[in-house]
Amino acid sequence: MTVSSDHPKANAQRTLISVDAMGGDQGPAIVVAGCSESAARNADISFVLHGPAETLEPLVAKRPELAGRCIVRDASGVVTMDDKPSNVLRNGKDTSMWSAIESVRTGEASVAVSCGNTGALMAISMIRLKKMPGVNRPAIAVLYPSTGPQGFNVMLDVGADVRADADDLLRFALMGKSYARNGMDIERPRIGLLNVGTEEHKGRTELKEAFELIRDAADESEYDFVGFVEGSDLSGDVADVIVTDGFTGNIAIKTGEGTATLIGNGLREAFQHSIWSRFTALLAYGSLGRVKKRFDPRRVNGGVFLGLNGTVVKSHGAADATGVSSAIKLAARLAESEFTNRLAARVATAPPVKEIEE
């Protein structure tokens, strides 16, 4: 049996990552394969894997890369994609997702990764990890392909909450800045506030207020504020971090993903149009592959929950082993940079949060 009974944290060199093995569309075998892929690439990480032991132990035993670097934490319950978050909070204490977050809460692991139900994962994370001092609303940040220097921009919030007032948007800016610095190595990120135009007089009232708050905090918080940006700047080189509320952000990324899929399918159809076009597709294999790789969603798999006492990475439900592995890579990177501590320090220095009137 390759499942080690030694606690992997005993190896002080290694970053322990808590992984919810259940709840992804493709089942636990893919999640274990993703852990194995990560372990092979990165000698500095180890895992605590949550789910039914009788399912996970044989899967782990098949992966020599995980020998001595992975413990299984038995949890019999599974959160499905259809489970309502409120229901999971009431009845989900035996689930792999709950157990995975618990490892971060107790300090055993520094970061958790799950492919499961986003709403339930956010709800458990909120209740168990609790909000960081100075944060009213946590946010989910994603990387979006762009022409920027890193090839990606950060956008937040993309769906932790459908609302955000001016104060929340300021915290998002601060959290996004920390993420860009620690997760993407951008020393002084450029921050933009998403709006329907770049002129200062445009948009909703809370945006004009947020504009002033984010502008005034720029110097002290060491970012550049580029002002209002538009939807097209999400994939552009104007800002490294795009700040918006979770409603708008969610619709923007899903619209972008849908459009990319539409074009990808259009390309596939065009190159299957005739024998000649199939032939040219073969010849153009390298070029098409380069484009595909650049926009491969698996390369940037992972929404990060920001503003909680602990880092949680949400991998796409449909992620394959490469996708899971890239979510783990992101988690490891954030863990190693002590992201949560730095973020907490940063947010705490921001102006005090106003009372939310709701």
Next chain:
Amino acid sequence: MTVSSDHPKANAQRTLISVDAMGGDQGPAIVVAGCSESAARNADISFVLHGPAETLEPLVAKRPELAGRCIVRDASGVVTMDDKPSNVLRNGKDTSMWSAIESVRTGEASVAVSCGNTGALMAISMIRLKKMPGVNRPAIAVLYPSTGPQGFNVMLDVGADVRADADDLLRFALMGKSYARNGMDIERPRIGLLNVGTEEHKGRTELKEAFELIRDAADESEYDFVGFVEGSDLSGDVADVIVTDGFTGNIAIKTGEGTATLIGNGLREAFQHSIWSRFTALLAYGSLGRVKKRFDPRRVNGGVFLGLNGTVVKSHGAADATGVSSAIKLAARLAESEFTNRLAARVATAPPVKEIEE
């Protein structure tokens, strides 16, 4: 001189289109070229062209297709892209844009087309044409490439106003349905309401209220309500008409456009990567051309202002002659279907508008 002094409306067979020749990024020559292209393709349309006569008359004279089918209405002022709408309302009575809308207001032309400043065009249209009875907020509708049966879905509002309450969203559904029927030949359009998830409990309060209003009006107004849709459905085959507020809609289409541009540039770079890839690009010319044509924004150039006493088509500021011509084609189609009258009749039968509390 080819500029006819006969009023083109004298020819009862022809639909008269009012065209603002100024304000596009590419200047009036491109607009006149677009009119000429349209005239060559469609014998049933004629034009009243607004702008400085000394600029336009020589341009028109060069186009034999426009002989006897185009009058020039002298207007010396030009609305620039930077002009504030409020300023144009105060000082813009001598502009080509104002004059173009005036032709629709007096009933001379049945539809106006402009490549100019969207905010100013909407402001003039609102003030001069006025809102249709039963409409609180007009909307701008666009066509978005999709896997749907027509190859495009309608989305509205994409930026007439940053706000919309539940009542407004119901009107948008009714206006969108009329547009899909008259502009796209969809007998019984499927209508979806944009949200962050498809479950009924998701999203903001006004969306849940709008959900019920749109659902309850479906039978009488002869559309199918498919419920909440997500950003990815904008390019999908779930709904023909996507209803949202102008803030969200504007950000969604700009995100989609930006993503399409990013991928297009990525393809171009990939095929210029080496001598071999340049060679394969030549061989794959047909396939790449098919994709490019399918997603060519010029093919669906034209946002339509809905909910006013008269139809106004906003062509993209950067449109070339083909783009202008396709905006004119759309305008002609809407004019011929007596779209405005049908829409007014439809919106008037909807439940009475509640007082807006603002």
